[in-house]
Amino acid sequence: ISECIDVFLDTFPFPGGMSCVEVQARGVPVVWMAPSSGDEQVIIGDQRDQRLRASDAAQYVNLALQLADPQARTVFGRTAVEIATRFGDMSEQAELVEGHLRDAWAKVRREARVAA
Numbered sequence: 001i002s003e004c005i006d007v008f009l010d011t012f013p014f015p016g017g018m019s020c021v022e023v024q025a026r027g028v029p030v031v032w033m034a035p036s037s038g039d040e041q042v043i044i045g046d047q048r049d050q051r052l053r054a055s056d057a058a059q060y061v062n063l064a065l066q067l068a069d070p071q072a073r074t075v076f077g078r079t080a081v082e083i084a085t086r087f088g089d090m091s092e093q094a095e096l097v098e099g100h101l102r103d104a105w106a107k108v109r110r111e112a113r114v115a116a
Helices: 018-024 039-046 057-066 070-085 090-115
Strands: 030-033
Touching (some): 018 030, 030 057
16 A cells, blocks of 8 residues: 555544554554544554644644655654554454455345345
């Protein structure tokens, strides 16, 4: 994926979760906005570079524009890899997601046969 994107712009108010960790594992920095309060902010903050945390939309855009500079992207990309390594091997996460998708599709197919 790092061949396709230079910067990952996390969604708000519903963050990307492990998708962000997966791209960081490939050296892609993540620009993000944390929820205003609560446990979710703590969890997300552990998975993101605090220097790329925006407090509002204008700062979000500004951070993304700063990462247009290849040197800045390289520096933040190194930090991204360091953050991702704290969460272990992403292949395990990918297998889990694939298993859930297989189960969901199997359920849809079963329900479609029953309805037919």
